[in-house]
Amino acid sequence: MIYGVDIFTFQDVLEICKDPNKAFLNDVAIQQILRSQDNVKQIVASDRCVYGINTGFGPLCDVKISADETAQLQYNLIISHAVGVGKPIDKELSKIMMIAKIHALSKGFSGVSLEVIERLIIMLEMDIIPVVPEQGSVGASGDLAPLSHLVLPLLGLGQVWIGNEIFDSAEILDRYNLEVLTLGPKEGLGLINGTQFILAHAIKGLEKFEYLLDLADLAAAMSIEAYRGSASPFKKELHDIRPFEGSKLVAARMLKFLKNSENLKAHEECERVQDPYSMRCVPQVHGASRNAFEHLKQMANTELNSVTDNPIVLSAEESISGGNFHGQLMAMPLDYATLAAAELGNISDRRSYLLLEGKYGLPRLLTESSGLNSGFMIPQYTTAALVTENKTLCFPASADSIPTSLGQEDHVSMGSISGRKFNQVLGNLVNILAVELMFAAQGLEFRRPAQCSKVVEDNYTIIRTKVKKLEEDRLIGKDILAIAQLINERRLIVTI
Template identity: 40%
Template sequence: MKLLELDGNNLTLEQAVRAIRDNIPVGLTREARKRVQHSRTQIDAAVRDRKMIYGVTTGFGALSNVVVSQEDARRLQTNVLMSHAAGVGIPFEEEVVRMTMLLMANSKAKGYSGLRLETVNTLLAMLNQGVVPVVPQQGSVGASGDLAPMAHLSLVLIGRGKATYQGEVLDGAEALRRAGIEPVTLAEGEGLALINGTQVMTALGALTLCRGLKLAKIVDIAAAMSLEVLLGTNTQFHKRIHHIRPHPGQIDTASNMRKITDGSEIISSHKDCDQIQDAYSLRCVPQVHGATRDTLNHVRRVLETEMNSATENPLVFENGQVLSGGNFHGQPVALVMDFMTIALAELANISERRIERMVNPNLSGLPSFLIEGGGLNSGFMIAQYTAAALVSENKAWAHPASVDSIPTSANKEDHVSMGTIGARKAAHVAGNVKHVAAIELLCGAQAMDLFTNLKPGQGTLAAYERLRQQVTHMDTDRELHPDIETVARLIDNDEILDAVEKVTGPLL
């Protein structure tokens, strides 16, 4: 993909993430440019005819009944950006801001915002040339979308605010100058059109979803390794079991587990033992991991719909009709952000239980805390503590943000979504899941070293070998933090997943 052309209707999660991560240039299709220009002509005509239009010739929110003179209508748009840029806290990562810019442009490509093509092109120029606004994370209640963060982002378009360019934080005007981009002078209605929308919560949600989909595969790999070293059976992954409870995620997870453990001499060595059933954290991997998969696929459907939606207010239609509605409300995104947070937290919950089984000699039959010389050496004792701490932290983060609502704007906005808070929580939990998975993989590899005469499954072996290229077996106690972070990087860089899929084929 040499160029991503946005039409406002067909952007996928994969296209968006690839464009942001591979720095693929982004533009508008010819039809989208025409729609944007036509939408603007409707606003220009309404201004000439002195029509009363929310946010164009009136104030905002609780001030929507205040009519603004034609002379002040343009100043009003600059004022709305400055007054709404009231966010606080650490800035969003650049990847999140760039994804937000991409989703803004795709929404404007639908042609319902009333923005000038010049303004959309400037937004795309910033994205393509690496001018990244500095956007504080806190301040959005997800009411009229993401007002505060979108205002911080949009200030850079007019040469205000702060932006990062080539690794340096600069005033917005200087960042534009160095990139050779002319700042925009806003026309009637453009300030409001820029800040109304759900693109911040959607961008962060989309990037977290992408991480979550990969984490689901990583946790399958970790579970397969744990299953083998705990002498579990792969009978519970038999196709017949899952096709009579045909949840797609459950079927896919069982398929992954069969692929990863295929050819395991460890499992084959004890198929006639007297152990009838495995613990739930092993036996119910398809049911638990699979339910998370199904949730993530539901989140994808909602987010891809939102990515291709018009969420401004007012909306400018083809026939000149300008309608004020509530498409900016973040509720659809807010609910699935909470659902995704809960679903990801469950991956860590069950992973920590498998970690506990490996380090506990009463459950595993392995040396205490997976190390010889217990007492002198603590082994992976505290690694399990860390996993438990992260799981407990996730339980607090998983409390839904969307059940809260605090009225704003003099009670005009009397129900808000808290969608951006939900998205931030989901991202935090995804980071915790990654570290819990890293600990499970470390414990599994340590235990695997005890099975030197038996070959593990094809996928399990590939994961073990890739991990052992970076982290050695622990004979005596050492600092575990570097090992955990090393495996976390292998997860982030897809190195473990790629190694496994090289031998198993694509995991589902």
């Protein structure tokens, strides 16, 4: 994987996060960077008026800046734009931002020097990761505030992560004998203009969403086993005549999860005509969420391999002041993916509720001693609360725009909020699915000695290593957290 040359995927970025030495600048990338840097020098020497190189920024674009003021201009740009608030984003998100920024700069259209890009790579390899506040970006003219915080350490300002601790950048630069850099023309603008904050949240969310999509299928299969539902709605013939890719994939997975199920065989002789929608329509609902995942993945991979700052320096003679920094192209698919993730939780809660009703051989609240014991009544309150919280997070941030920069930036994407909400919903979804898995495992206790498919039985065993069958009331909250930990550690088997 080579910065500036190879086509990156979001999985590549995550691999570099784990081992930064996997990526480097090759000769082609270095030449691209040097050529771009030289183009900016020629523009400065020509005394042509080019936005961000020898002018002010935003509404001050008509103010000419002299050649001897360019370094101060770039310095002032970064310190004035580092106005993020709120708690720091996760260290890993900051690393993803760095990787994405390096890759974009290495394409050679931003005028940022080799020295600056190499310093970012050195920091990445040494695990000196800038601290970035989570709030303050409107997602057009790029993620200005978060990216300003990301590059403050180049100037000896701001804070950085070392391990799990936060230090002042100046202290760490001194400790590792790293000099404070002086930025040249266009460099400050090239560093902070871009969509890497939005993109980092998309990449991190995609990683989690991909696993949770698979896990949701497993949870549905276990619930159907416990409910003794029907596998007929998953037959290939049904989905061939409405051939959406997501629903076809989910239907095929469900058949594999339910293969050789003794519980479903018992259903063949029951009096039920059809199951409720949350059992029967798993391919359609989960499949729609998978379609949204694929769309976001495509958009994120395109954005990852794009140049998103402004102006774009094509040559010493031509630079274009355009709108590649605008986050709408990512904000809308992120909002769509947020809804898709929330719907996985919505239908999961409905399946959990069905298991509590006391029908078809299951005891009410999944306990044989209800009354004295509340059984699993209250964990469904938890999922109801989380599902509603997710619904409130589904309002599309991209539907809003507040003009900024004295009206120069009169339409903004709010994509940073889209990215943050997406990851919040995914975090809630983990706990919603944990509750369904806990209920489904309990439901299977009342179907014994009937056996499920091997993969379902294996997952039942994994769950039982952390959470025992509920015989009477106990601290069930700890059980939810234990299963959520299994999910976050990816201990459950979701591939078949």
